[in-house]
Amino acid sequence: MAMTAAPVQEVLNDPITQHMRTDYAAIRIDQTVGEALSEIRSRPLEGRIIYFYVVDPENHLVGVVPTRRLLLSPLDTPIAEITIRKVISLPSSATVLDACAVFMMHRLLALPIVDDEKRLIGVVDVDLYTEELSEIDRSERNEDLFQLIGVHLIDARKQNAWVSFRDRFPWLMCNIAGGILAAFLSGLFEAELQQAVALALFIPVVLALAESVAIQSVSLTLQAIHGRQPTVTELLQKLRAELLVGLFLGSACAMVVGTVAMLWLGQRYLLACLFGGIAGGVTAAAIIGVAMPNLLRLFQREPQVAAGPIVLALTDMVTLIIYFGLARLLAPLFWNLPTL
DSSP, rough: OOHHHHHHHHHHHHGGTTTTBOOOEEEETSBBBHHHHHHHHOOOOOSSOOOOEEEOOOOEHHHHHHHHHHHHHHSSSSSHOOBBOOOOOOEEOOOOOHHHHHHHHHSSSSSEEEOOBBBBEEETTTTTHHHTTTTHHTTTHHHHHHHHHHHHHHHHHHHHHHHHHHHHHHHHHHHHHHHHHHHHHHHHHHHHHOOOOOOHHHHHHHHHHHHHHHHHHHHHHHHTTTSSSSOOOHHHHHHHHHHHHHHHHHHHHHHHHHHHHHHHHHOOHHHHHHHHHHHHHHEEEEHHHHHHHHHHTTTOOOHHEEEEEEEEHHHHHHHHHHHHHHHHHHHHHTTSSSSO
C-alpha cells in the first residue's frame, strides 16, 4: 500500500538523533596507528565500521580516516598524518531530510553527528536512506521524495549567500570566457563579415536559437537524472535520440529564418550559411545540453549549478564556428554570383 504524504513528511522531519548510532568508531588525534588499532580491538563495536572519526581529548571532531588508510599505514605513523581534516558533519538539530540531502550531494557512506560544541555524539550511515526510507522508495511517491529532498537541498544552499556565490560564480566564468572567445572568433572571420554584412545581422538569431534549444535540453535532462546516477550506456542512448531531435528542430528553424532572409535580402550565400549554421548549431546545442549534465553527475559534480553556464558557453562557441566556418567555406562559391 502506497504511503500518504503525511507519513512521508513525518519520517523526513524526524530528528536525526533518533536514527543515529552511538557505537561509532572514534580514534584520538594524539595516537599512533598501532595505538588506535589496539584500542579498537580492546572494545570491538557491534555495528559496521565505515569511517574512523578522529577526535581530540575533549571529543571534538577534527577529521576522518578511511578504513583502508588506517589498516595499510605503518603502526608507528601518527594518526594526525593520515587524518583528512575536511570532514562533513551534521548538527544534532538536523532532520532526516537534511541527512538525505547531504547523502545525495556528497555521496558519502556515513555522516558524523556533532553537538553545538562540535563534539562527536553519533553516526548515521547511508542505511538511513536505503533502509529507513525503503518503504517510501518502494511506494508510488518515489519521485515526490526525490523532488522534496532536491528542493530542500537547493533551499538550504540559498540561505547562505557566500555558499551560493562560491558555488555559482566559478561556473559563470564559463560564460565570460565563452563571450570573449565568441568575440575573438568574430574577429577571425572579419573578412567574411565585411564581404557579406548580412551575416552579422543574423548572429543574434542564430545564437538565440541554439541557446534556447540548449536550455531546453539541459532542463529536461536535469529532470530525468534527478536523484539518481546515470550510466554511460544510458547516456549514449540519450545522445542518439537527441541527435535526431536536434536535427529536426534545427532544420525547421533554419527553414523559417532562411525564408525570411531570402525574401528580405535575396542572397543565396546568406541562405546557405543560415541554414547550415542554424541546423548545425541547434543540433550541437541539443547534444551538448544532454551530455553535460550527465557527465557532471558521472564525475560527482552538481549539474544544477554547473550545467547551464558550461552548456551556454560551449553552444555559443560551437554555433559561431559552424556559422562562420560555413561562411568561409562557401564564400568562393557564392561571392561572384548575382543576388536574386
